[in-house]
Amino acid sequence: MTLTTQSRSTQKSSFPKGATRYRLWDTLGLIFNPLPNLEKYRNRYGDIYSSPGLAAFPGSIIIGSPQGIEELFNLDPNLLDCGTSNAGLKPLLGDQSILQLDGNPHQQRRKLLMPSFHGQRLQTYGNTIIEITQTIINEWQKDHQFYMREITQEITLRIILRVVFGLDKGTQYDELRQRFSKFLDLFNAPLYTIFLFLPYLQKDLGQWSPWGNFQHQKQTIYHLLDQEIDQRKKDQDGEDILSLLLSATDEEGNHLSKAEIMDELVTLLFAGHETTAVSLAWAFYWIHSQPDVYHNLMDELATINLDTEPTEIVKLPYLSAVVSETLRIYPSVIFAFSRTLKTPIEFMGYSLDKGVALSPCVYLVHHHPDFYPDSKKFKPERFLERQFSPYEFIPFGGSNRRCLGYALALYEMKLVLATVLKQVKLKLVNSQPILPVRRGFILSPSGGVKMKVLG
Numbered sequence: 130m131t132l133t134t135q136s137r138s139t140q141k142s143s144f145p146k147g148a149t150r151y152r153l154w155d156t157l158g159l160i161f162n163p164l165p166n167l168e169k170y171r172n173r174y175g176d177i178y179s180s181p182g183l184a185a186f187p188g189s190i191i192i193g194s195p196q197g198i199e200e201l202f203n204l205d206p207n208l209l210d211c212g213t214s215n216a217g218l219k220p221l222l223g224d225q226s227i228l229q230l231d232g233n234p235h236q237q238r239r240k241l242l243m244p245s246f247h248g249q250r251l252q253t254y255g256n257t258i259i260e261i262t263q264t265i266i267n268e269w270q271k272d273h274q275f276y277m278r279e280i281t282q283e284i285t286l287r288i289i290l291r292v293v294f295g296l297d298k299g300t301q302y303d304e305l306r307q308r309f310s311k312f313l314d315l316f317n318a319p320l321y322t323i324f325l326f327l328p329y330l331q332k333d334l335g336q337w338s339p340w341g342n343f344q345h346q347k348q349t350i351y352h353l354l355d356q357e358i359d360q361r362k363k364d365q366d367g368e369d370i371l372s373l374l375l376s377a378t379d380e381e382g383n384h385l386s387k388a389e390i391m392d393e394l395v396t397l398l399f400a401g402h403e404t405t406a407v408s409l410a411w412a413f414y415w416i417h418s419q420p421d422v423y424h425n426l427m428d429e430l431a432t433i434n435l436d437t438e439p440t441e442i443v444k445l446p447y448l449s450a451v452v453s454e455t456l457r458i459y460p461s462v463i464f465a466f467s468r469t470l471k472t473p474i475e476f477m478g479y480s481l482d483k484g485v486a487l488s489p490c491v492y493l494v495h496h497h498p499d500f501y502p503d504s505k506k507f508k509p510e511r512f513l514e515r516q517f518s519p520y521e522f523i524p525f526g527g528s529n530r531r532c533l534g535y536a537l538a539l540y541e542m543k544l545v546l547a548t549v550l551k552q553v554k555l556k557l558v559n560s561q562p563i564l565p566v567r568r569g570f571i572l573s574p575s576g577g578v579k580m581k582v583l584g
């Protein structure tokens with residue numbers, strides 16, 4: 130829906146101020162250089178402002194303050210619909226993924242998946258995460274140079290393949306790993322970002338056309354998943370998420386369809402892989418660009434050793450503060466899901482109509498001057514000095530849509546950092562500040578964080 134002056138007056142609703150239309154360069158600016166643009170609009174219109182449709186994504190009201198987030202996250206979820214606003218993700222994740230579900234089906238799917246990412250199950254992943262990281266470090270020699278984002282992508286992909294499919298070796302594992310990495314690189318290239326945001330470009334003109342190639346790569350992955358599901362149906366004793374999805378039944382005893390299972394698998398691979406990889410690459414960058422942060426962290430890590438239990442490592446306060454500050458300053462996901470109103474409501478003093486979408490802006494909340502003074506500075510201490518509420522610090526969104534994998538992501542980030550930093554001394558190859566750039570839907574460190582092994 131486009132928010133125009135005319136629709137406001139005829140529907141007797143009251144809207145926050147904001148832009149009424151984006152010209153092409155505004156749209157490109159918001160896609161490729163979103164942060165200064167978000168700040169520009171906030172400075173112009175305030176903490177809550179209306180934004181017209183941005184290509185594949187419908188018009189919405191941007192919420193950039195903890196007060197607005199609190200009001201939104203406390204609305205009755207039955208009044209809100211996320212599937213409509215997530216429709217732009219369908220070409221990637223299919224139409225049966227949890228992101229497209231609402232109401233009871235959404236609740237049921239969360240109930241099914243949740244135990245795989247929390248409590249006892251989470252703890253069992255601890256040693257797996259350390260083992261996978263260790264295998265990668267063992268390949269490093271002194272003076273070896275690499276892009277940290279590629280390394281963290283490799284680590285998080287191996288972890289998610291283990292958690293979701295229970296796979297860690299074999300032909301099927303190798304093929305999935307390679308195909309999926311290739312697909313991700315393709316999807317994250319600037320050309321494809323434009324295609325995802327501008328649906329009228331999504332035309333399959335054969336395998337050599339950009340969208341045709343995208344579809345072809347996607348089909349290859351679905352074909353591999355199809356084979357894996359058939360194989361697993363014969364041999365259903367795993368503890369991974371695929372086994373869980375295969376054995377799950379609804380209240381009437383029906384199993385999930387193959388299409389539902391495949392869309393969910395792709396969703397978990399996507400949602401759980403690049404987000405964490407990029408956040409980890411940022412963490413390595415910040416730690417190595419701020420000597421005081423590095424020294425404080427190393428002092429704390431000196432209190433543990435290589436066989437300290439993962440459950441103890443993840444409780445370290447300074448390590449936890451470094452991870453939180455990393456997720457605050459440049460959140461890899463700058464917007465949580467938009468929530469579309471299923472009924473008119475009063476919100477933050479405005480009367481909003483059915484069909485209006487509310488978009489929680491993680492980045493603007495994390496840089497709100499009342500809560501984060503000096504917000505452009507990387508200061509883990511802020512998380513030691515103060516506890517932030519679930520409306521002030523929202524890297525994983527909130528309410529009934531809160532990220533399903535948040536606990537796994539935090540576990541991964543802390544254990545990978547501790548395992549690497551305890552054993553290897555690294556250095557940034559370039560001393561210039563690294564800025565965020567868009568990779569697909571995610572905000573990533575430009576250049577990928579080039580590092581060198583010192584010893």
Ligand code: HEM
Binds near residue numbers: 289402404525
């Ligand atoms: C640092 C890493 C991550 C970040 C920053 C992140 C961020 C987010 C955000 C902002 C949302 C939207 C929440 C909302 O609108 O309220 C979300 C949803 C989701 N995330 Fe994550 N995520 C991360 C890692 C993961 C991992 C590891 C997994 C699982 C393997 C995962 C699975 C999901 C799923 C399934 C949803 C949809 C939840 C629903 O619709 O109910 N994410 N994530």
